[in-house]
Amino acid sequence: MTSVSSQPQFRYTQPPSKVLHLRNLPWECTEEELIELGKPFGKIVNTKCNVGANRNQAFVEFADLNQAIAMISHYASSLEPAQVRGKTVYLQYSNRQEIVNNKSTGDIASNVLLVTIEGVEASDVSIDVLHLVFSAFGFVHKIATFEKTAGFQALVQFSDAGTASTAKNALEGRIIPRYLLPEHFGPCTLKINFSGHTDLNVKFQSHRSRDYTNPYLPVAPSAIDGSGLAGAGLDGKKQEVESNVLLASIENMQYAVTVDVLHKVFSTFGPVQKIAIFEKNAGCQALVQYPDVQKAIISKEACHFCLSTIANF
Template identity: 80%
Template sequence: MSSTSGQPQFRYTQTPSKVLHLRNLPWECTEEELVELCKPFGKIVNTKCNVGANRNQAFVEFMDLNQAISMVSYYASSSDPAQVRGKTVYIQYSNRQEITNNKSSGDVAGNVLLVTIEGVEAGDVSIDVIHLVFSAFGFVHKIATFEKAAGFQALIQYTDAQTASTARNALDGRSIPRYLLPEHVTSCHLRISFSAHTDLNIKFQSHRSRDYTNPYLPVNPSAIEGTLQPTLGLDGKKKEPESNVLLASIENLQYAVTVDVLHKVFSTFGTVQKIAIFEKNGGMQALIQYPDVTTAAVAKGSLEGHCIYEGGYCT
């Protein structure tokens, strides 16, 4: 069996960098121990120790790219693994090209990512697109978006720091896929660091903030696009403007009605983009958003007055 058979293959597909990312180090590994491990391959110009939730990772920066490549290549083909205090250390190229030693929270792994989306205005990238991109790496608990001097930003909360790190390593410096963006956006780069937050405080579901763990969170009415105030018709009665968002009131609640149940019922008529459930005056209501008015009108006409469950339950 070749000595590389047990080694993870990513070493060969990663872009080389003179900064190496070391994992599985002994607890509170010192800078001296790192230098001792790496100096046979070249001159170390910078280190960052005790990184990550368990403080068992580090970054080491060589003076020259070829020195870093020689270290990765050596351990990728050696039958003796890299070791510190008898522990096997895993070595890969970092996705950064240099170590910046401002001790900002952006380098300490946490479960919340701060994402700056470069090259776009706030309205160009919807919260649903952000959710789609970041959900590829694990369950996204919450998202909050905002505009700062740095541009359009989002905070994305995962269950743990490990999931957040995986997402950061995969997406930092990458672009959101072209087909998810409006025509006029030519480039859109993600710049990702760790936030000092651990739990985002989200009060409303809206086009700016979401809590995917709490289906009962109230919807900020002004914040879901397309919910219009009813206008009066010629006869003085309320004339509802047609909209791509339906407001459903559910009566005679004998069974639990969840987002999933509503999704199943309303998806029969077309793609459901968003659902938000909330309680109002002791009853249950939901906002269901379709891509267009026509689909919403068909769904409204078909479902108005019908029951979700047989026996007249959940009308």
């Protein structure tokens, strides 16, 4: 039988402790995933998630020392390593006998929320729907969506922890309004924790990530060709969920279209917050952001004619 010391999964340098140190965890590993990993061996009474430089380490505390020993012993002799989301997790006893901080990352107030949307697939709920839901509580800076073992998840960034706390308290356990989803959908429940992040790194606007503070960020082709970046397009194509951001396509251009020209047109129907212009398929398109959905709807309905003559301004 292979000795414990030769197992690369372990660092057998600490005396037994109720607290185990876990390394090589997936990004944004949750407390629930850690509890699930330790459940066969006993009751986990405390956790500390997302620690270390890469936020891929954690500590778990069992109720009894023998439970922690059982987990270490099991994986030391097993051919199957401990895994979370398919990643091998490295285990060792911690040099601490208890986790002093009784709050996991998910309990510490942050300006970024980790949202799990239960009962849906990743393509079922658009980023625009999430933006509409969370914008009711304050200005949403950024959103990034992704798929994990826990399901379809999103990181939603607000300007401060207070605004994020308000949104979390109001939406935790609630369902997304049915009128925002297709008729055949069942209830989509929101499960919300605080994230350990404070500023999301969004490199481009797409149907999976969005930075509402940077109108000049590059736009991924999939954002237009796929589910659509804006909630309502002005080019007569696929109708999307209503949003406070419009996607405008200017066809048959004879002269250059500038931000000032677009602002002159769209501000007729309400205060324009941001405008971003980019080229797509040799044409000109723009993102126009209003403070609310209603003003965007009014502008959309009125601007079909304006866009056809915009080059004459």
